Amino acid sequence: MEPDGGAARVRGVRHIDGDPAAEVAALYARTWPRLIGVLVSIGGSRADAEEVAQDAYVKLLGRWDRIRRYDDPEAWVRAVAVRTLVSRLRRQQVAARASAKLLGRTGEVRGPDGDALDVSAALARITPAQRAVVVLHHVMDLPIEQVADELGLPPGTVKSRLARARQALAPLLAVQEEVPHHV
């Protein structure tokens, strides 16, 4: 699923000139590393992250004429990549659950034994969809509305996923959870 114009937070129309490939290449060089960091943190393997990111940039290049009019093409490419990855992880989780049932294993991560889990293990305890909202909101500093736009979700869903994720992560990472009034 690709984001619509709203997902990219259209704020204005850019002046259009130059070579599309060169423009996308410049955007790619600037945004690819952080996108990989985000995708790996959401739970993708490095290979998955690179594949999903490459597909997103391929789509971007094919639609550059339209997307370069957005104020924030980076948001568009991130939205495509994150949505694709979350869907892929969901499918993998369903398969893993089925496999766990077959093999009689739970596949759960152990809770902390006094010490905090590392961030990777803690993130593994929440769903890919929750990881996506946590990373986009807390790390990428995107406001709730933009996270909702990029993931194609109602803001209320983003808020509840964020709250559940924080509730789950705070004890695992041994941090104090402050529940803001607006979430």
Next chain:
Amino acid sequence: MSELRELLTEYVDEQTPGQAPPFTQVEHAVRRKRRTRSLAATAVVALVVGGVAVASFNLPRAEEEPATPATSAPVLGVLDDGPPPARFKYGTTLLILTGEIPVVSVTADPLHSDGLIVEAARDDSETCLPHTMVRILAQDAKTVRIAAYRYAVAPDQPETQQCLKPGGQDLRIPLDLRWQLGNRKVLAGTTGNRSVLN
């Protein structure tokens, strides 16, 4: 909460590579995609041209009155799967068509605008082999007709692997329509007009 933010940001920083690989990788992927599309388009054109050639060969001569009004087959028709094969081999195991089964439900694939997710009941047997096939029987600009079929391992086939059924849930089978789904109505079954989507 800032502590959580710091931990997460530090973690994402650790996962963030120093620089992007060369952009030529993306350009190569675009070229590969274009080549694949071009090949697919060529195949479709070849099929259409072939169909037109066959149709022309069978056309009555100009001085003759056509027996029935001429109809043109929709181009989309070349994208159909057609009826299911009576048998197919999976590895060395022969599977035989046992019959059509009901389509439980159909949803648009959220990832692909030209895809469907078709749900059909899982087989009672405990075979690990693919035992269900979904086919596009026909499609045009307004409707898509699909059907699901069940296959069984042919008698005397050496199937040693047995699987436990994962929860008995319905199978979810992705189906590539090779054409935008749009608002087209999806009908399930070889016959009848059971609409399962749109």
